[in-house]
Amino acid sequence: MSQSQPTEADAEPESEPESFTGQGLPRVEDHRILTGEAEYIHDVTPENCLHMALVRSMHAHAEVVDIDASEAEDHPDCELVLTAEDLKANYNPMPTGVGRIEIGASGEAVELPEWSLADEKVRFVGEPVALVVASNRYAAEDVADLVTVEYDTLEAVADGMAAREDEVVVHESIGTNVVDHERIEFGDPETAFEDADHVVSGEYSWGRISGVPLETAGVVATYDEETDSFDVDCNIQLHTLVDDTIYETLGYDADDVRVNVPADVGGSYGTKIAIHRYCCLAAMASQQLNRPVKFEEDRIENLQGGDVHSSDREYEIRMAVDDDGTMRGLDVWFVDDFGAFPRYPINQVLKPLSVVTNSYVIDDVAYEYDLVLTNKTSQTAYRGFGVDPHIYALEMVVDAAAREIGMDPTEFRRRNLITPDQMPYTLPSKNVYDSGDYPATLDRIEEIIEDERDGGLLDPDVVAEKREEGKYRGVQTSVIIEPGVSGSDWTDRQRSNREALESRSREEVDELPEHLRAELREDGTVRAYLATDSSGQGHQTLVSQLLADELEILPSEIDVDYLDSVDAPTEYGSAASRMAVMLSGATVGLAERLVERAEELAADHWDVPADDVSYRDGTVELIDGSDSLSLADLAELDAERDERLTRVSYNYDHPALEHEEFDEAFRRKFPVYPTAAFGANAPIVEVDVGTGEVEILKFHTVRDCGTMLNPTIVEGQAHGGIAQGVGAALLEEFGYEADGQPQAITLFDYLLPSIETVPEIEMEHTETPSPYTETGAKGVGEGGMIDAPASIATSINAALEPLSLDEPADRIPVAPDHLRSKIRDAEE
Known part of the structure; x- marks a missing residue:
């Protein structure tokens, strides 16, 4: 409804x-x-088209001793076999997110090249080592199986925190796994923490999750010898922005590589931004054979080594708070595990600055991250672009701070909310919230929950009866912000001279x-x-x-x-x-x-x-x-x-x-998002303490995205985002063994939300037009995924509060075995 x-x-x-x-x-x-x-791109097969398959590594970290393609080349359907040595003679490495990395005491800058096929060493399971082209897809798979690769295995590192110690280095040329680090302070966080009545800290984990679209990556590349140009039909996302990852790798000018995306793409959510490897390889093969070449990624390739995974973070977060419930300061530090290569876009570690204090007034903030490399498939973007783990960690520590000072968590939130008279509101990180009445939205969601306590799902008699059965119900309202309408200028901050940004002009x-x-x-x-x-x-x-x-x-x-x-x-x-x-x-x-x-x-x-x-x-x-x-x-x-x-x-x-209030963020290359959709969530959860299983009984939400241009689309975006948020909170994770072997390479292992796990969603809308946009609309494409995991986690904590557990939902996903472990520890 x-x-x-x-x-x-x-x-x-x-x-x-x-x-x-x-x-x-x-x-x-x-x-x-x-x-x-x-x-769809998978429906496109031009006349005379050949098919490509990839030989992939089964090791997380190993030297490539030898590649023997003789048996493959003898196969009657084999048209071509290429390895990294073939590519290096004619093409370029793919662009990476940080370009040159400063290492050592001298600050020497070195390159970190990534070739479309593994060059001398493999660094994650599923990394392509060779490509084969044959008359059809079935033959191509058979030919690929005939390529023999000899490896000398090496010790792998698959834990982001451990990778910081550099005991196993993913790239010897740079000598460290920490390829980017920054600490940014706004206001005076040191004094805020010194003067506060309480300092509350928490440690939280956000596991690897991502979008798993119905349609996997696909490409059909055609080289034209007469014009010395390429036509690349594919389902890459942002095809006019990231086409440089294709034409630069091929060594051609932009006008010589035409990238075309069909009108219909079966989902992306950011995960197809990084499919340029496939586009480049198919184009190279087409040029070598002067025939169209098609590649279709299968589901295992997608999940195992498709470069579609997203944020993988460990948080240490502190909040300074006074006895009267005033939030004084915030200190955020996290490690983000980017896998084997720092792909575009690494700036998802920066986007949380656009909502650094969520809906709260906190003037003094420190924000710090370590970007590390491990022997996992590379990260890419996913709906929310790194904001979702930040909001989760922040909302968790908000609850912890409320418990520390003995205040109701909802009242604690209300006391610190940005108010309508403060709009437009400039965050410490210099982004601006355009408009909104956050207290009224929190009040409305509280009214809805009060109704549930009067004969509804949270009626005290029903809650008590369920506890007798070992099922604990609860809810914790939480506030949400969805930053919208990103610009592009800030996204290359990591490739900029950051010291020079202080004197950068608006022009x-x-x-x-x-x-x-x-x-x-x-x-x-x-x-x-x-x-x-x-x-x-x-x-x-x-x-x-x-x-x-x-x-x-x-x-x-x-x-x-x-x-x-x-x-x-x-x-x-x-x-x-x-x-x-x-x-x-x-x-x-x-x-x-x-x-x-x-x-x-x-x-x-x-x-x-x-x-x-x-x-x-x-x-x-x-x-x-x-x-x-x-x-x-x-x-x-x-x-x-x-x-x-x-x-x-x-x-x-x-x-x-057009608005000078964004000037400082622009000049300093901080994230600029001129619209802030907002709202409040209240998912009612039930936890079975015997099994650790969580059921979301109903998901209440009140949302405001300014003027709704098409309410049907807005509803669809919000419902879909919440469904993905449910998957993130309870089901999904690309887990890895300590040796870098992936644990989720089929849909039997990577659990997606379905009609059985996505609850009834009760959604209300308000409309507060944005003063910054032509129609008053605000961005709405990433909501739900940004906010639902945090809301579900805090509600799980609320449901289990009678058991006096120490933040049972301190990791995402909140899996049953994790909750059972917490409950067992408390019972002992």
Whole structure:
């Protein structure tokens, strides 16, 4: 069930035309998906296409002594075998996230190259050692099995904390596993901790989890010998931003490598940003054979060595608090295990700065991290981009601090919330929260829980009865922030001279706008072109709704298509809860430009000044009403011109650029997210103390993402995010043995949430428009995953409070064996 409770009067005057924006129109994408008409990259197989398979390491750390491909090459279906030695003769290593790493007392900078195939040494199970190409996928798998690799195994390190000791070094060339470190202080945290009445500390673990999309990675690469260029069809995410990972590796200019992503991609959530290895290898093979080459990742490859895992962190966090419940200071330190190579994007260790104190007023903050390498598959982005573990650790220590001073945890939160009169609110880390009434949202979720205590799931008699059965129920309300609409300028902070940032000027900030194109077709309909790729977010629906309102026509008269990486300019793309805001801004600007051109064309046709014509309801009229031209008429007139007026484009700049309150964050390369969707959660959980199993009986949530452009899409995003958050909190983990062997390489081992584990979700919405965006919308794509794990963990602690356990949910996922261990320790 969902209810909408606007914070401001939302009744429109009766004379106002009905708007498509704000309505829950069905997604235009869904028809082709549900009818089987959608074409995914796995459906693409050009004529004369060959198929690639990879020979992967079964060792976490080993020297490659010898690769014998003679038997494979003798196979009648074998077309090609390549190893790292073949690549090094013709191509480049792949870009990595930190580039040059300073080592030793002298600060010498050294490279950390990563080749598309393992070069002399393997550093994680599943790392590709050789590629083979054959006539079909089955033959390619058979040929790959004939490649014999001789290894000399080495000791591995698979624990991020242990990796800091450098007893086993993943890359000898740099001599350390700690490849990035930074401590950033805001205000005066040292004094805050010295003067506070209490200092509360906690240690928390966040296990490796990630998105596991229905569609695995896929690529079809075609080299054109005549033009010496490549066409790479694939399902990579952010194809105009990260295409450099492909063309630089191939050693070509951007315009010579056309990266195209189909309209339909079966999920990503960040996990397909790092599939460039496959794109490069298929392109190399195609160039060697002068034929199309296709690669389709299977599920085991995806889970084991697909470079799709995400944050893997150990936290030590301290909070300074006074007896009256005032939060005085926060000190965060964590180790993030990035696996074998620091891939793009390593800046997920920095994004938490955008919400560093969550919804609370805390002026003095220290934020520190160690980025370490281990013998695991490399990390990439995942929905939330590193914010989810931070919010989890922070909410856990908030509860610990409340217990320390003997205050109800909800009242403790309420006492420290940012209030509406403080908006826009500048965080210590210089990001800005745009708008919101956090106390009112907390009050509303508390009202809902009070109803549950009166004859509902938390009725005292029911709770007592369940405890007799060994099942403990509880809930802890928690507050949430979802930062939205990331810029790109801050994301290369780790590759910048950080000392020089103090003197950086605002004029040096370089942001990427959102690009949108449109053309008027001969039948009077409009076709728009997105420069970003999509993976199910409903971008085509949003643009058709917004553009229909601006042009005063029907959404059915608008088609939306996609541009490839050569035709589209470089832009940030579909990530970071960004697209609804950026697309709405770009759509408004594009429509204004198209209307101006339509009026110019009509005025020229009638030979009258532009002021004598006006656009309304899909037509241009003479002011005196004597004549009018439909969009089809205008298209016909425009077709006769040498330079078409009704083909327009628009670049919408990042909204934070217009507001000086973001200047300091921009200058210092701190994360800039100009919208802050917010809310409160209250999942009611039941813990079986006999088995350690957790059941979420109902998930209550109140959420505000500003103006809801399409409530159906907003609901879908929130429900999906919460489902992923449930998986993270209770089920999912890419565990590793001490020797680096992965424990979850099938879906029997990596447990995903399902209809049986995702609870009933009771969701309410408020609408507090953002003052920084064109439509008042805020980013909403990463919520649920950001906040649900923290809410579930704190509710588990609340449910088990009668047992006096020491923070039973001190690790994510909160697995049954972990809870049973905690309970046994308490019983002993």
